[in-house]
Amino acid sequence: MKTILIPTDFSKNAFVAAEYGCALAAASGQRVLLLHVYIALYSGYKEEGSSVKQIKWAESESAKEMENIVKTLKKQFPDVTIEGEYVKGFMIDVVTQKLKDGPFSLVVMGTKGVSNVAESILGSTTYEVIKKSPIPVLVVPTDTPDFAFKNAGFFTDYNDSELDALLTFSRSIPLNPKLSVLHFYTDGEHRDATEKSLSKWERKVRAAFPDGNFTFKAVQVDKVDINAVSAAATDEQLDLLIFTRPHRTFFHTIFAPSLTKAVAGYSTAIPSLFIRA
Structure with missing residues (x-):
């Protein structure tokens, strides 16, 4: 066990x-x-x-x-x-x-x-x-509501290492919640290119996890930061946030010292899972 x-x-x-x-x-x-x-x-x-x-x-x-x-x-x-x-x-x-x-x-x-x-x-x-x-x-x-594990958000940069993170997640917590795979992009990125990358990533994930309960979405944001995560969590009604942690990834973007002022006052009652990828 x-x-x-x-x-x-x-x-x-x-x-x-x-x-x-x-x-x-x-x-x-x-x-x-x-x-x-x-x-x-x-x-x-x-x-x-x-x-x-x-x-x-x-x-x-x-x-x-x-x-x-x-x-x-x-x-x-x-x-x-x-x-x-x-x-x-x-x-x-x-x-x-x-x-x-x-x-x-x-x-x-x-x-x-x-x-x-x-x-x-x-x-x-x-x-x-x-x-x-x-x-x-x-x-x-501290202010997490009662235990819920139905809607998880997995934040992606389309890195292959994230496939390993998804496998680790399924092995560590074998509950198979609905998994919203979310990618953030800004005004400086072309929407068509972003959607094409997302479609390619979706095929790759579904091939690796054919039984997974996934949805995929590219979300346009003003800035990739904690506030964008919080807004997406509210929109998607997430009860779990999942971040991967390779050498340089979304985790570092969100929590990088250079962005600390931008996330001042951030607060969320949503548990967050950090996975080394």
């Missing part, structure tokens, strides 16, 4: 993500591992005196919080196998090592979802996990 990894700091953001991750696990027949990483600060070369007390206190509090959250989630999702783990260290290091050692299908993390830079939109730790994770990372905003 596949396992969804859900890092948590026991905050409200993290709990919303944990609920979403457990609902997803219930729908897709997967297990859940909640992971908390605590930091105990100390001075000197040895963990002595007050340093030992701090570490023991952090460990004890982590154990209590983990027991409570696992108990709460098991009541909400009695059919899902939910386990909890807490270790001392740094979150990004522990998560990275976990992903190397364990057969996980997906990472689910929380975020506030409002800011003017990628690191703050996603949260610095979440952003680092997205950059380093070899498996898909699902980011769940």
